[in-house]
Amino acid sequence: MPIPPDSRLRLVQGDITSRPVTAIVNAANSSLLGGGGVDGAIHRAGGPQILEECRHLRERLYPLGLPTGKAVATTGGKLPAKVVIHTAGPVWHGGHQHEAEELASCYQSCLKIAAGRQSESVAFPGISTGIYGYPKKEAAAIAVREVRQFLSENEFPQVVEFVVFDDESRRIYERELA
Template sequence: MKIEVWQGDITTLAVDAIVNAANESLLGGGGVDGAIHRAAGPQLLAECAALPEIRPGMRCPTGEVRATAGYNLPAKHVLHTVGPVWQDGLRDEPALLANCYWKSLQLAEKLGLTSIAFPAISCGVFGYPLHQAAHIAATETLTWQRSHREPQRIILVAYNAATFKVYQQALAALGQPVEVAGPLPPMAAGMELPAAAP
């Protein structure tokens, strides 16, 4: 098994779960978070709003994950994870970002899911440097796949060509040539990609 990389719109993927780079409220936002909520429809927001708050406005702490149904998405489930906001890399950001990937994979395994797709968590408005985030994504997913049987298929979704190249480099640096994911549904003609994940 290899980690796969695919460039395109994560909301079009017919996999068991896509991961949403959410904020702590889980009530939608910009970038890939907003795109997933728009594609899934209002039932997703309703399910998220019904999740218990840990404190006012927080349903999921940074580095944790919560699961919902996929509703109008081709994906059966959405795993919502909250990535760290980049400050200087010295405030547990790497460990928290690693948790986003690892705990999403743990939950996918617990739910019996065989395929999962990740966006570039924290690389949008949260400001995480792409090369460093890609290294963490590659390291965590490869480490998981070497010691677990499920999910069998792990896809890193690049929202543009530059991100795709950085994923290639991160995987190659860890001794794995990139495998382009397929077959996956192509983007509809003229469809705009969502912005980077928060």
């Protein structure tokens, strides 16, 4: 009998780079070469190994950059997580340029990678809610919906964490998870 999806969901407020999970998700830019926010923090904490693998991925598979909504995995470098799943989220343009579908695709792509690696646990930041400007409430609704759907149909990952940095985001996710 499958485990109910909600018993596999966690909400954590803190630093995603310190989470003791199998994999963390990086809200990356399409270049895969680091940036600000969560992306920059992951690259700084994980060390040069992550950037090196990202450069190889760009050269071999994504010379024009990682397409929005897609995901790719690298080592976790010096992070507690063994794997970093990088996904290129959509930039918010008012919600009329397929942003919701692209954001949903980010979660689906990341979860497929985690399941394919039989990752016990994966931690997600709020993809696209920083510099990309996606409204936090709408993004959280998509995140929770997509993760619940995936967990209802898949054994792995066994636990999914939503890692938020601030009180506002924590309250938004608490409402979505209620």
